[in-house]
Structure formats: structure tokens, C-alpha cells
Amino acid sequence: MRIGSSIALIAVGAILAFALAPGLIPFLDQVLVGYILMVVGVIGLIISIAMSNRTRRTVVERRTAPETVVERRPEV
Template identity: 65%
Template sequence: MYIGSSIFLIAVGAILAFAITPGLIPYVDQTVVGYILMGAGVLGVILSLVFAAPRRQRTVSESRRFADPANGDTVTRHEMREDGI
């Protein structure tokens, strides 16, 4: 569920809860249905923002220089790590 569809659910829920005369749809409590739709929309907005947020990344760059005993050259080693959430 994306932010646009979540806002749509909030709008439809608010219309059902506040704007339409109760009893227009028989055997259905429009106010409760409106509150449920608004709650689902708010939950959808929150989840969309949480999943769309950039992940925390930490990059470690390590550089070591050491002498290679086999031929006497200097070797440089680079190591990078990325951590997720």
C-alpha cells in the first residue's frame, strides 16, 4: 500500500464517518466503517514511510600495508563492510 492509496482510504473513511447521514446504507454502521478505513489509511501511511526510509548504512574502510616476504613487495588491503538495519 502506497501513500496515495492510504490517503485515499483516509479520505473515504472521513466521508463515511463524518459527511454522510447515518442510516443511508441499511444494516451497516457507516461511522464504524469510516473509522476502520481511516485507521487502515493511517497504518498504511506509517508503514509506507517506514519501508521507504533509507536504511542505516555504515561503511568501514580499512587499509593495511604489510611486506610480502616472498618477493619483498608492499601489499595494500582494502576491506569494506555495510551493516543493514
């Protein structure tokens, strides 16, 4: 769940809980559903912000070409 979808859940939950007249949907307690959607939206928002604040750590390792070792032996 991303930040935008979390905010959308909070908005839909607030509309169901506060803006619509109670009893508009006869077989559903829309205030309770609105509160549940707002709680899920807040939890998703907290998790998505926490996940976006994590920095990705990369380790860069430089490898140089192997040094050429020249061994000189005295001529016999």
C-alpha cells in the same frame, strides 16, 4: 500499500464517518466502517513512510587486476 492508497483510505473513511448522513446505508454501520478505514489508512501510511525512509545500502568492492610477479633467477 503505498502513500497514495493510504491517503485515499483515510479520505473515504472520513467521508463515511463524517460527511454522509447516518443510516444512509441501512444494513451497514457506516460510521464504524469509516473509522476502521481511517485507522487502516493511517497504519498503512506509517508503514509506507517507514519503508520509504530506509536507505538501500550497497557495498562496492573494487578488484584490480592481479599483479604479475616476475621471478628472475640468476643464470648458472
